[in-house]
Amino acid sequence: MSNDGxxxxxxxxxxxxxxxxxxxxxxxxxxxxxxxxxxxxxEANLFxxxxxLDAIHKARHEHIKLATVGNPGLHLATWxxxxxxxxxxxxxxxxxxxxxxxxxxIPEFIEMIADTGAGLxxxxxxxxxxxxxxxxxxxxxxDIITVGEFYSLAAxxxxxxx
Amino acid sequence: xxxxxxxxxxxxVDGEGFFTDPxxxxxxxxxxxxxxxxxxxxxxxxxxxxxxxxxxxAEKGTGPSVRALSKTSGVTIKELYQLFPKGPAxxxxxxxxxxxxxxxx
Numbered sequence: 001m002s003n004d005g006x007x008x009x010x011x012x013x014x015x016x017x018x019x020x021x022x023x024x025x026x027x028x029x030x031x032x033x034x035x036x037x038x039x040x041x042x043e044a045n046l047f048x049x050x051x052x053l054d055a056i057h058k059a060r061h062e063h064i065k066l067a068t069v070g071n072p073g074l075h076l077a078t079w080x081x082x083x084x085x086x087x088x089x090x091x092x093x094x095x096x097x098x099x100x101x102x103x104x105x106i107p108e109f110i111e112m113i114a115d116t117g118a119g120l121x122x123x124x125x126x127x128x129x130x131x132x133x134x135x136x137x138x139x140x141x142x143d144i145i146t147v148g149e150f151y152s153l154a155a156x157x158x159x160x161x162x
Numbered sequence: 163x164x165x166x167x168x169x170x171x172x173x174x175v176d177g178e179g180f181f182t183d184p185x186x187x188x189x190x191x192x193x194x195x196x197x198x199x200x201x202x203x204x205x206x207x208x209x210x211x212x213x214x215x216x217x218x219x220a221e222k223g224t225g226p227s228v229r230a231l232s233k234t235s236g237v238t239i240k241e242l243y244q245l246f247p248k249g250p251a252x253x254x255x256x257x258x259x260x261x262x263x264x265x266x267x
Contacts, residue, residue, distance in 0.1 A: 032266055039228050041248030102229060103267055112229065115239040 014043040014157025016150070021162065022051025023067040024091060024106075030162040031055075031109050038116035043157065046113065047150050048141075049123035053130065056122060056137050061107045066091045107138075114140035119153070121145050168194045173259075180255065180262045184219060187259025195257045200248065204257075208245055211237055215251075215258035225255045225263035 015037045019030040030046065037044040054060040068074060068081035068090050080086065095105065104112060114120055122137055122144045134144065145153070163182065166175050168191035174182045179198075181187055192212055196204050204212070214235040218226045228251045232239045242250035251263050 035228075036266060038243070039249050039251055041252065101267075104229070112239055116228075116243050 012037075012042055012158055014045075014154075015160055016045040016047060016154035016157055017160045017162060018150075019046060019048045019052035019055060019162055020050045022054040022064065024064050024094060025066060025071075025073075026162070027052065027055045027064060027106060028103075028109075030160075031106070031113060033160060033162070034113050034118050035109070035116065038113065038118055044113075044116075044118040045121065045153055046110075046118060047121045047123060047145075047153075049126045053122060053126055053132065053137075055106055055110060056120060056141050057132070058136060058138055061110070061138065062105075064091075064106050066094050110138070111140060121150065121153070123147070123150075176261075178256075178262065181259040182261070184216070184260045187216075191259065192257050195259070199246075199253050199256060201246065201253070201257075205245075207237060207241065208257075211235055211242070211245065211250070211254045212258045215254045215260055219258070219260040225251060225258070225260050227251055227263055227265035227267050229267050 015033065017030045017034050019027060021027060030052075034044045034046050048056050054064060065087045066074075068076060068087045069078055071081065074081065074090070076090075099105075103109075110120070120141045122141055124144050124146045127133075127144050164175055164177070165172050166179070167173070169188060171186070171188070171191070173186040173191075176182050193204055196202075196208070201208070211231070214231070215225050218224075218234075226234065228239065228242060231237070231251055231254070232242055237245070246253040255262050
């Protein structure tokens with residue numbers, strides 16, 4: 001009988017979080033979930049796929065932007081969101097607000113999460129698709145794995161897709 | 163509301179075992195609480211963190227998050243998770259007899 005990765009008393013013991021987006025608002029929730037899990041003593045893995053790879057990409061992880069076009073949650077008119085410089089301006093504004101709340105920038109946050117003992121993995125298929133190599137990624141990435149290997153890693157715990 | 167006995171004294175704890183009244187805590191209780199959390203011995207570094215938690219609680223009315231803990235206590239994130247594998251801010255707060263810190267970072 002399956003228990004959905006929960007123990008006898010219903011607590012979560014492990015979470016494996018998929019990061020598939022490359023925008024600021026697409027990446028942060030996964031990081032907060034992973035860091036929060038570790039703080040509760042829950043084992044955590046982060047699996048970066050598709051544009052999520054930017055978060056662990058040495059040349060790109062400092063340049064993650066907020067999506068300002070076609071992002072209804074921003075309550076910003078599409079034409080305004082598409083103006084030159086708007087994405088950078090909004091990203092800077094958002095980063096400033098997060099800094100005030102002591103929410104670290106993505107590179108620092110990911111390094112912190114790796115320090116907590118969480119596993120960081122890149123998706124083999126996406127790596128092939130974008131023509132990337134191990135050298136493109138930050139040192140904290142444990143391995144480049146396939147979806148099947150991810151499922152093995154995640155076994156016995158919860159899987160969260162972001 | 164429940165209660166537990168540490169060092170021969172009865173203290174009030176919440177559903178998760180955190181002290182509801184930090185004033186009831188005594189240093190002698192820390193090793194016993196730690197043992198319950200799976201930490202058999204409290205080293206110098208453990209004590210450094212525990213004392214820091216109480217200090218922060220006394221000053222700010224709440225314990226720090228793991229990140230705040232690493233930035234101000236002088237113990238790194240890696241070290242914190244080695245000392246308290248099942249969640250540093252959570253465990254250190256329990257051992258220090260202060261309420262569980264609320265926060266998302």
